[in-house]
Amino acid sequence: MVYRYRLLRKIMGQKYAAYDANGNINAFYDSVDSPVPAGLTNVIEITDAQWQTCINNQGQWYVSDGALAPVPPPTAAELLAQAQAAQTAILSAAYAAAINAPVSYTTAAGTTAVFNQNAVAKANLQNAMLASEKSGEWAINLWLSASGAPVTPFTYADLQGLAAAMEAIDAPDYQLLLQLIAQANAATTVAAVQAVVWPS
Numbered sequence: 001m002v003y004r005y006r007l008l009r010k011i012m013g014q015k016y017a018a019y020d021a022n023g024n025i026n027a028f029y030d031s032v033d034s035p036v037p038a039g040l041t042n043v044i045e046i047t048d049a050q051w052q053t054c055i056n057n058q059g060q061w062y063v064s065d066g067a068l069a070p071v072p073p074p075t076a077a078e079l080l081a082q083a084q085a086a087q088t089a090i091l092s093a094a095y096a097a098a099i100n101a102p103v104s105y106t107t108a109a110g111t112t113a114v115f116n117q118n119a120v121a122k123a124n125l126q127n128a129m130l131a132s133e134k135s136g137e138w139a140i141n142l143w144l145s146a147s148g149a150p151v152t153p154f155t156y157a158d159l160q161g162l163a164a165a166m167e168a169i170d171a172p173d174y175q176l177l178l179q180l181i182a183q184a185n186a187a188t189t190v191a192a193v194q195a196v197v198w199p200s
Helices: 002-012 048-056 076-099 119-131 156-168 174-186 190-194
Strands: 015-019 025-030 043-046 061-064 067-070 103-106 112-115
Touching (some): 015 061, 025 048, 025 061, 043 048, 043 067, 076 174, 076 190
Antiparallel strands (some): 061 067, 103 112
16 A cells, blocks of 8 residues: 555656745646756745645745745735725726716707717817818718717817817816825725725
8 A cells, every 4th residue: 555655656746836036836846747947946845735725725825934834814004005006996997987988969960979088089089170170161071979870960060069068078187086096095994995985
């Protein structure tokens, strides 16, 4: 029985875990199937059971003082920093959605549609107005709604009207975003951070 176990272990090979300067495991090796590359020194021997544990619980184990150890839970400060980073992303996304929200406009011909007003849409509109400024006519006589559907007739006056509709939108001030992010970063608990939300 002992001989059979040793033979089986020889076939399976000795397992190794490679790790970076911070102890994070970044690769596994097997003396039979995938030997440790020459020159690689940040490796330790591990048992088959340890290898299975690491594989099934990725990111939960690391190398400390030359041995496997469970990754310590994040500290309160780390959890707070993570919450602040997440809330900053949430607030930034809400701001982007608010300033890029489509605008409704009714053409001179009486067609009401919703139009994009993101940076690209505004640039396209500005270019169209400049191209037809001298003639006072929009020869293409068509514009695309937010869904990509053609809206026609669409005159030069409609280009101007759509631009005015975009300008009339009460877009949120960038300083509001900065103020909210500053509040989140000044909060001292995760709950307080998450309580800083974009106004509805």
